[in-house]
Amino acid sequence: MRALFGARARHRWVHLVIGGALLMPYFLVGTVVVSPVAGGVSPFTSFPLALVSFAVALPFAAVSGLVPIARPLLVFGVRALGGVDPAALADGPARSWEARLRVSAWYTTHVAVGGILSGMSLALPPFTVFLIVLPFFPGLRHTAYSSGGPLSTGWGIALAPMAGIAMLFGLAACSAAAGALLARLAPLLLGPAPADRLAAAERQAAELAVRNRLARELHDSVGHALSAVTLQASAARRVLDSDRAFVREALAAIEETARRTVDELDSVLGLLRQDDGDPATPDLAALQGLVSRTGLKVAYSLEGDPSSVPELVSREAYRIVQEGLSNALRHGGSSPVALQVAVGDGELVLVMENPLPSRAPVVRPGGGRGLRGIAERAALLGGHASAGTEDGRWRLRACLPLGGAR
The missing domain is CATH 3.30.565.10 (Histidine kinase-like ATPase, C-terminal domain)
Incomplete structure (x- = not known):
């Protein structure tokens, strides 16, 4: 429970959500690029086009990560929320191209993983609440019966609260795993380069x-x-x-x-x-x-x-x-x-x-x-x-x- 809902897990979840927020400007640029090619279909109403816009947005984020001043800003966020040893992170702007490429890789990974987790955090909690309260509201049960899916049976409705709770734990597990991944990558990508050590x-x-x-x-x-x-x-x-x-x-x-x-x-x-x-x-x-x-x-x-x-x-x-x-x-x-x-x-x-x-x-x-x-x-x-x-x-x-x- 501490690994999924403890203070460090919550801090890393906030850090990932910040990454998702940073992705939004690049995602909007991606929608501008994708919409004319899609024949007028909006990426906001089409999940496949949203994925394409997401993929188009990542190169723009990678270019932003090449700015030398990006490293101290990202390091500050990692030190504040990531639970990473501060001594393992570099100080000051990235001067060499090797250091800039590493920072760019970190920033792209952060906004990509943060964007996915932010979408999950927006979509899953309302649905889990619906599943948990489903057996207790006749109107919701009627809607579930008419849907024709797994919730249209008595056993489906009875097991819905457990499924909702399992989804919350699954979201927490994904957040903890993503946070641990970024914490492991931070010293490698935001740590001092050979030029910094010199x-x-x-x-x-x-x-x-x-x-x-x-x-x-x-x-x-x-x-x-x-x-x-x-x-x-x-x-x-x-x-x-x-x-x-x-x-x-x-x-x-x-x-x-x-x-x-x-x-x-x-x-x-x-x-x-x-x-x-x-x-x-x-x-x-x-x-x-x-x-x-x-x-x-x-x-x-x-x-x-x-x-x-x-x-x-x-x-x-x-x-x-x-x-x-x-x-x-x-x-x-x-x-x-x-x-x-x-x-x-x-x-x-x-x-x-x-x-x-x-x-x-x-x-x-x-x-x-x-x-x-x-x-x-x-x-x-x-x-x-x-x-x-x-x-x-x-x-x-x-x-x-x-x-x-x-």
Whole structure:
């Protein structure tokens, strides 16, 4: 009973009736085509001509299903009434011809099956009511006796209510079977085509790239700021009673670093709030300010014209230097750092050096992601980066092609 009259069966019946309603305009066009050929006989008074008009209407429905916007409209109806897994259906208009043909096949099947079931739903219920009440009304029995058919006998009239109830169950069974058929066909014909799967994979890859970029931006900006603040606070604590001037400078540097980090954090989070374009991010022109706030003695030299560096390369170079200074703060203590930035023909070269600490640095459990992030940034631009010990010093070197911005 639930399979025939339950909520899902009723929803699918409504979906089929909607298909029958959608068939009517095409059926009327079919009657216009068939009537002149039939010699003036109306398809509305001739069942064979109605079937011919029905067959003529289906190609017009198939052509309508080729419109790209048809798929999201049909998918919405299936999701609302068909009881089909929403994840198995495609989103967005059908772009490829393969997808359009599949949508056209679904739409034609929907209106054809819906048209047949709608006709049954209009014709059978009144007749079943007539059969059920037939034994109880003498006037109806007289009509049945004079018809000369199966209902003209006493047994025919006695069994008429059972026949009517059987017809209702038969209609419900046909509706359930047709609904189940369409539910089975929906994922095949309205599901994602290979082109849709490729587009979805590209969108997923783009979203993953954005998340990775956000992770790098947050790691570089916040990690650098915390390292700088920790170093400045530690140095100020050691000389709190002996060098008040240095303490004031350290506190000012902490304040400036925190303020700058908040601005950068807002900039990074802006990537999540904005649909088009990126918010302004630091570049090579901001390196001098970054070096002055680090809390380290940094010998900074710049060769070439930084304004000739593309925006993307300039931004990534800033982040690489920021991460390199963070590593120097965490692992090198207060050792001086030498930073060289050279803008040459076709590439930007970053070299950062600092002496190795006298004792092994404290390493976080699982290791950090800074050097890996530097290598990823360089690789995405078509360049390369390396880091390691040379002659008792730690050296970080990155080469970024200026054409990598393309």
